[in-house]
Amino acid sequence: MKLLMHTCCAPCSVYCIDSLRNEGIEPVLYWFNPNIHPYIEYKTRKDTLIEYSKMINAELIINENYGLKEFCRNVIDDLDNRCQNYCYKVRLEETVKYAKENGYTAFTSTLFVSPYQKHNILKNICMELSKKYDIEFLYRDFRIGFRQGQEKARELGLYMQKYCGCVFSEKEIFITHTNTKPNLPEGFEFLPVKRNIIINKEKNDKKQYINLLLEADPSEKIIEEYLKDGDLFVLRYKDDVACIAVVTKLDNDTVELKNIVTKEEFRGKGYAKKMIKYLADNYKQRYKKMLVGTTENNIPFYVKQGFDKYEKTIKNFFVDNYDKEIWDGELQCMDMYYYSKNLKKKENT
């Protein structure tokens, strides 16, 4: 199946792409959203999607037609029914036309993930378009994964919009505060979200965490070297930094977990484990393997987290590279042991 997926924004695409990929379907993303106003909001959402598609190695086609005037002309006479009368139709029809003209065999939309959209109306529009253009409509009720996708998007630091798109929806959110009830498929309900724990990639001033990083790696010089190009992730519990980790890219297939440390008061609560799971989920889209170098005492911990393949030993690493002797409890650290985790292997959860 060659699937073109109309994509309204990066956060909504997260669950749709993940679940389609789990089915073995690789969607090509299609951006056409003349309903997003003002322009700076349109550009921010579009740029976020471009960034996210690169991050996960997904193909993205951008239709650059902003189309503000045409959008307003077409909805102004019947604002109450603007979604179903124009907004859904224009975006989906443009997607279907592109799919038909460019050899795709099916289409769908990330709009099916949002419990705030009129799901059945969208579905009917897609079925009509499918008949009209003689192309398969791949229907999935992605709404069950809405919260999961949004949480992941937030953790990845993606821009999260606050309103649907048009100026009228912006006004409804910020002025009338309409409390639209989300609409889930029968038999499903939102589970309470654990909002206390959030993991983010730190983009600014990574050096502010140096003291904490030094607890796991006592050489400032070595830390600065890998921090320069490394990705630094921060796990916060109720706004407190609980655990941090640094990951660097080694080659096209491999990343290395260079440092992971949990603040003393948060130790023994599974935060490092959570962080490693998050990192594995994050990097598995683009990389095959995650490497970690560790002291002898910590090998069992990493093996339990899936770093179960022994790679190599660097003899006297801790003696040759550090000014002072390093002790881990009763044991002087001498050799560095490398283990790897296969990021493509399915985990038993």
Ligand code: SF4
């Ligand atoms: S509320 Fe959303 S779906 Fe409806 S017209 Fe505005 S942008 Fe389109």
